Amino acid sequence: MASAPSTQRIDTGTAIAEPVQTKTRLGHFNAARIILYALLAVFCVYYLLPLYVMVVNSLKPLSEITAGGMMALPSQWTLAPWGSAWSTAQVGVEATGLRPYFINSILMVVPAVAISTILGALNGYVLTKWAFRGSTILFGLLLFGCFIPFQMVLIPMARMLGLMGIAGSVPGLIFVHLVYGIGFSTLYFRNYYAAFPTELVRAAQIDGAGFFTIFWRILLPSSGPIAVVCIIWQFTNIWNDFLFGASFSDFDSQPMTVALNNLVQSSTGVKEYNVHFAGAIMAALPTLLVYIVAGRFFVRGLMAGSVKG
Amino acid sequence: MGFLDINQATKSYGAVKVLHETNISVDEGEFLVLVGPSGCGKSTLLNMIAGLEDVTAGEIAIRGRSMNGVKPADRNIAMVFQSYALYPNMTVKGNIAFGMEMHGIAKPEREKRIAQVAELLQMSHLLDRKPGQLSGGQRQRVAMGRALVREPDVFLFDEPLSNLDAKLRVDMRTEIKKLHQKLGTTIVYVTHDQIEALTLSTRIAVMFGGYVQQLGTPKEIYDNPANMFVAGFMGSPSMNLFPAKIIAANGAPAAEVNLANGASAAIPFAGNRMSTHVGRDIVLGIRPEAITDKDGADRNSNAIHIVEAPVEVTEPAGSDTFVVSQIGGKDVTGRFRADVNVNPGETFPFAFNMEKAVAFDPESEQRIE
DSSP: OOHHHHHHHHHHOOOOOOOHHHHHHHHHHHHHHHHHHHHHHHHHHHHHHHHHHHHHHHTSOHHHHHTSOTTSOOSSOOOHHHHIIIIISOBTTBOOOSHHHHHHHHHHHHHHHHHHHHHHHHHHHHHHHSOOTTHHHHHHHHHHHHTSOHHHHHHHHHHHHHHHTOTBSHHHHHHHHHHHHHHHHHHHHHHHHHTSOHHHHHHHHHHTOOHHHIIIIIIGGGOHHHHHHHHHHHHHHHHHOOHHHHHHBOGGGOOHHHHHHHHHHTOSSSOOHHHHHHHHHHHHHHHHHHHHHHHTTOOOOTTTTSSOO | OOSEEEEEEEEEETTEEEEEEEEEEEOTTOEEEEEOSTTSSHHHHHHHHHTSSOOSEEEEEETTEEOTTOOGGGTTEEEEOTTOOOOTTSOHHHHHHHHHHHTTOOHHHHHHHHHHHHHHTTOGGGTTSOGGGSOHHHHHHHHHHHHHTTOOSEEEEESTTTTSOHHHHHHHHHHHHHHHHHHOOEEEEEESOHHHHHHHOSEEEEEETTEEEEEEOHHHHHHSOSBHHHHHHSTTTTOEEEEEEEEEETTEEEEEEEBTTSOEEEEEOSTTTTGGGTTOEEEEEEOGGGEEOSTTSOTTOSOEEEEEEEOOEEEEOSSEEEEEEEETTEEEEEEEETTOOOOTTSEEEEEEEGGGOEEEOTTTOBEEO
């Protein structure tokens, strides 16, 4: 009891007598805070350490890595591993670098995300504002589709793609991701539109707007937050997918994830760890970018003012 | 045939009938108010007129044209919603223009009409704002502007004032009435507020349980309610309803009532009314303003009768004092002048204006003439 005020006096440099109890509680509070922040810092380092290792090792010559010292900063900074990973490294049987596969992934992910998001929004609109007989059951089935394990559909899907004539192609991959994506995007939009005031739809009906006009002019402009959530989710899943990419693609249509695996597996002589690190970062960059760019639009309150809350 | 004809219109959801055969004929320029407690079918009827709900049986016609199966957009109606239903992503101007745009009205014409309506509703300075930046009253105004600009045959209002605070509600009420007087448009207006119904309407349809209980002018509804529901629902404080028995006192029919102090009083009816019902048990209905202190009684009435009754509670309300007594086991409220010196517990002369009294059958609850 006696030590608490004196400690306080030393800390603040003042001699003002204050109730002892307040100070002890304040001291306790500070200690808890310090422990909390220290713990958070530890976790922060723990999570950022792999990224650090990847970045520093992708910027040093291979000799520095093989000499040990994974954690050290490069003594000789170089961008050569990045250049190699991008355009000259041996991927599978060809020394093309990751570039063509990166383009494949982009060609796959952009339409797949766009179409699944639009269709999900349309589904959500119909399921909430134009509910029909059996619409709840239909939604249940769509939802069930989200949780079918990927492995289960591999063989039927391969057969389907063959019948459709798009096996082993980028359009085939887009189709597969669309089928899987629509369940989730419908779930997001349905729940979002369920809270969307139906009176707005009715007002638009009286104003003379049709089914698609209402969707396009009234609902979609208010769907910013959920569209961002949906896009982040779909982009991350489709970009990072390996199983479908490995199963349904040919050499010329492989996505980035499969190519990265091939890059790491197919080193001829020595393992070029620095090139592998650079390639891995390249494969992760687009999802990071989506989080940073789209996250900024992740704002709430776009609905404010439409109806009195 | 009227301007808007509701002919045997019914609405059922499966086996549940929420609106029974309803007939209302509205003339051009009328202000019809549908009033009733929640669940009475008034909003359903309005939505049926708007075309947002189908008519199960019967017909709704506007300008002699049957509206069954006609889309809301093609009925030439406009609606103001309780929640305003302003499009959040559009400016005020965009909100008002949307309906015209959908109906293919050219831009110069749109601009002209928006300017007119904005001036009429004094919201020219708000045109570039989004609904989120407006106050409740301003949103209400925009919602009305959006309806007005369409120049529809019939305006539909769905409880447009119930989201506003008390003072604003009164202001907007006056504004709607002014607007109706100025434009002379046909309006169907739904509300649960009986004062709104009485002040705004040219005719009122009082609804309960899916039936129109009474259709008439505000004065008819107020003075001659068709049944006990209408009597109790319309007017505030509501009409006093208490049991009485019709007797012949000195040859004239009178209502015999029991007072709280054990005594009974016979209050003669005006003229020779109820003479054919002598001996019958009734529920007597009389509005608080027809029970006054002696000096506050209506001088033009020929049927003022004094009843000495014990005072139970007095409620000073500024402009008046409400005095409550027990008659026939029911609280009966009289509207006395504010400065009358009356105290609870004492016996005080209540002046009944029997010209304003109505009688109901206790079983059927219908009015007896």
